[in-house]
Each structure stands twice: as C-alpha cells, then as structure tokens.
Amino acid sequence: MCLLFAAAATGGESVPSAITESHFCSCADSPAHFPYAMVIMKSAQGDLVARPEGQESAVQFVPLALRYGKRYCPLESGAECYGEFEHPCEFSDFRYGAALAPYFLSCKEMAR
Numbered sequence: 001m002c003l004l005f006a007a008a009a010t011g012g013e014s015v016p017s018a019i020t021e022s023h024f025c026s027c028a029d030s031p032a033h034f035p036y037a038m039v040i041m042k043s044a045q046g047d048l049v050a051r052p053e054g055q056e057s058a059v060q061f062v063p064l065a066l067r068y069g070k071r072y073c074p075l076e077s078g079a080e081c082y083g084e085f086e087h088p089c090e091f092s093d094f095r096y097g098a099a100l101a102p103y104f105l106s107c108k109e110m111a112r
Contacts, residue, residue: 025089027107033089034100034107040067040088049088065091 019042025033039061041048046068050061065072065082072091073081085091101107 023088025092027104029089032108033093034097034104036089036092036096036100038064038088038092049091064095067091 021040023038025036027035037052039050039052046066048063049065049067050063052059052061063075066075070084070086071081072083072085073079082095085094
C-alpha cells in the first residue's frame with residue numbers, strides 16, 4: 001500500500017524519488033516520548049504516516065494516519081481527525097501512549 005501511495009501521490013514519478021523521513025521516538029528525547037518508529041512518505045496531497053515492521057528478511061509498512069501539515073487524520077475518508085501535533089512523536093504518544101505506558105513505566109519520568 002505504501003508504494004502505491006507513493007507512486008500515486010508523486011504523480012507517477014518513480015517511487016525512489018518520493019520524499020520520506022523517519023522518526024525514532026525515545027524516552028531519551030526532550031521532552032520524553034514513548035519508543036516508536038515511524039516513516040512519513042510526503043506528497044503534495046498529504047503525507048502517509050506508517051510504522052515499519054520486520055517480517056523475516058523483509059520490512060513492510062503499516063499505515064497509521066494521513067498528515068496534512070500539523071493535522072493527523074485516520075486513513076478512512078470523512079473520519080474526524082486526531083488533532084494537530086507539532087512533532088510526529090507527539091502524535092504517536094497521543095495515539096499509542098496508553099498502550100505503551102505499562103511497558104515503559106519510567107519513560108515520561110526520565111525527562112523530569
């Protein structure tokens with residue numbers, strides 16, 4: 001799906017020319033964020049936010065959200081957006097922090 005998104009979003013340009021950025025959120029960040037890895041595939045129509053997952057000897061990307069500037073929205077069209085976030089790690093904390101907190105009990109306290 002990500003390759004199809006990149007090809008469609010770049011207007012038929014080759015996928016390697018698509019602009020991507022990676023973010024590795026960490027408890028050591030300032031401010032601290034729960035550990036989470038994301039890849040963002042940029043396009044003029046909006047950015048696809050995805051999570052890389054290793055599967056044997058390959059990596060696949062699980063789509064998480066669409067980003068329009070600072071606004072993050074579900075993949076389903078017409079759904080209400082999650083909100084605006086200054087940094088991708090703020091989005092992952094908002095969206096997945098409650099599920100990650102029990103595994104990283106001291107994560108947010110490390111930055112204090």
